[in-house]
Amino acid sequence: MSRIGKNPVEIPAGVTVNLDGHAITVKGPKGELTRELHPNIDLNIEESQISFTRPDDNKLNRSLHGTTRSLVSNMIDGVTNGFKKQLQLIGVGYRAQLQGKKLVLNVGLSHPVEFEAEGDIEFEVPSNTEITVSGISKEHVGQVAAQIREVRPPEPYKGKGIRYVDEYVRRKEGKTGK
Template sequence: MSRIGKKSITLPPGIKSQIKESKITITGPRGKLSYNLSKMINIKHENNQLELSLIKTNKESKALYGLSRTIINNMVIGVSKGFEKKLEIRGVGYRCQMDKTNLILNIGYSHPIIIKPPKDISIKVEDNVNIIISGINKEQVGQIAAKIRSTRPPEPYKEKGIRYSGEIIRKKVGKAGK
């Protein structure tokens, strides 16, 4: 059995949950998120807490039990606090800027790279080298951050590229000349 799935989810003040059949909707000050639960998992709302339980006990339902609890917990955190990822650009001449809602990256290619975020995600640029991605859906925030990072991942020889804030890249020794 999943230890994570057994834990109850406490709803902070101002957060409302609505359960219809196998669909749960969480509403808060930042927005509204919904998730379709598996038919093998049951959910109850009691005393400002959400409890998940298994209907069938098999390998697939046990795997979905902890996953569903974590997704619902991330939805509660997202509509109350939100999620944020920070990226840093390192390299001579590498910079970024905003054009309305689009992010324009100048990172050593012959052309600028334009990234259009989904409507729920906001992107801010600080000092032309720091990018802050924020939103209520943890999955989308992480996906956009990974997409931006993949345009020029950090390389281990000169440590140039786009990296997560606080990410440590182990530097490799270059070619030894005679």
């Protein structure tokens, strides 16, 4: 039995969960998320808990059991608390600005790079070298943060670039002269 999949997911007060076939809709104070789940995993909604069962111990069903439980749990967490990813810009002249709902990055390229806040994604720029990406979908927040980081990933020699706040960049020694 899957250690993660066998644990039920608690439904907090103020959150409603609707199951329509294999599509699950979660509504909460921060918004609404909908996801199509795999038909092999059965969901049972009882009072304030959701439990997950699989038909057999087939390899596919075993892998889907815990994954489905984690996806639904993240949906419930997202509509109640939301998710955040924090990035920082390291480098001389690197800065970020917020223009309306648009994030503008100046990171040593010949042109500024712009990101539009789509859907539930919100950008915050507490200082001109820090960016916070927040939203209700964990998957979407992580994807947007990864796209921002991809503009100028941290390099190992000087450490310049865009990195996550908790990311460790292993530094390398440069060339040695004679």
